[in-house]
Amino acid sequence: MGKVNQTMELLPISVVGLGGWGKNVVRSFSQTRRAKLCVLCDENEEVIARQAVLYPYAATTTQYSEILAESNIHAVALVTPSPSHFNLAVQALNAGKHVFVEKPLSLTVGDAKELVALAEKKQRVVMVGHLLEYHPAVNLLKSLIQTGELGDIHYIYSHRLNLGVVRLEENALWSLAPHDISVVLYLLGKEPTHVTAVGQSYLNPGVEDVVFLNLRFGEEHMAQIHVSWLDPHKERKVVIVGSKRMAVFDDMHPSEKVRIFDKSANVKIGTANYVESITVRHGEIRSLIVPNQEPLLSETQHFVDCVLDGKTPRSDAHDGLRVVKILDAATRSLHQNGMPVEIL
Ligand SMILES: NC(=O)c1ccc[n+]([C@@H]2O[C@H](COP(=O)([O-])OP(=O)(O)OC[C@H]3O[C@@H](n4cnc5c(N)ncnc54)[C@H](O)[C@@H]3O)[C@@H](O)[C@H]2O)c1
Known part of the structure; x- marks a missing residue:
């Protein structure tokens, strides 16, 4: 993959899904070098409210579509339940965003293959949260x-x-x-x-x-x-x-x-x-x-570095597909x- 973001110093990112695991991912991106945590998104307002007080500099929304429409957000981290991974990732790639998605990449081999192909077509990083x-x-x-x-x-x-x-x-x-x-x-x-x-x-x-x-x-x-x-x-x-x-x-x-x-x-x-x-x-x-x-901080740092430096993540979409198979x-x-x- 070429150097897609050579001139960008900070990666503006939104975390989608702030539940049991998402709150850890938000904390980690907030501490990741060269990441700028811009928007917290969850469809549940109470869940957002609990996280919003910890990151007062970040905007909040219950609407994923608002993140897709925001051209200043270059990457999304999807920490929603697994049945939603495929659809949310496809929408993000089609909106030109890089995608960090929690494991498993998808629930079917066909969907995982489609994500591999779409990431390549759109020249965007897709990284799966294979934490270990x-x-x-x-x-x-x-x-x-x-x-x-x-x-x-x-x-x-x-x-x-x-x-x-x-x-x-x-x-x-x-x-x-x-x-x-x-x-x-x-x-x-x-x-x-x-x-x-x-x-x-x-x-x-x-x-x-x-x-x-x-x-x-x-x-x-x-x-x-x-x-x-x-x-x-x-x-x-x-x-x-x-x-x-x-x-x-x-x-x-x-x-x-x-x-x-x-x-x-x-x-x-x-x-x-x-x-x-x-x-x-x-x-x-x-x-x-x-x-x-901390494995989670190494993981979020790896995602940001791969996007900004144009590198392929260790746990890229191909890795996600191998696990789903x-x-x-x-x-x-x-x-x-x-x-x-x-x-x-
Ligand atoms: N890497 C790890 O060690 C690890 C550990 C636990 C969970 N996970 C993964 O993290 C993901 C989330 O798990 P969890 O336990 O946090 O689930 P959870 O149910 O606690 O939280 C999911 C959150 O996503 C929100 N959500 C769902 N659909 C949404 C949408 N379309 N837009 C915005 N918000 C939406 C829900 O309101 C909820 O707050 C799963 O894929 C799971 O496999 C990974």
């Missing part, structure tokens, strides 16, 4: 993989568990797993060949509270993602098992978020029996220093009792 791709611990894991510290990657698993928040419309897969899927794709740098998923609805018929999603990357790698809002633990964990070492990212740990386990198992060729052929190695456990950066395939597998579904 901006987490310093995830970036540390990525560099451990890239430098070969862990050896060949065998498999990854990820847990995102808690008691609540129970959603009534989208299931645990669509609500929670976009983060874990984006992390697995980011870490492995490739897309799965097929997925399987099983899950169960205990609280609301048709809305799965717990889902186990498996991703196969050909014969090479595999990943499992366990998401649930019906679990005794609050757990946010990613485990990577490599041929040389293993790494654990535990986001709930107050001080030791990333640890490397110098452990592995090796197979000796040509030994007389199975027991002799396997050696396991138990080395030291090291805790790594994770840079003290997996969510869609996993949904089909869920509805067919865990049948493998190919990712096309």
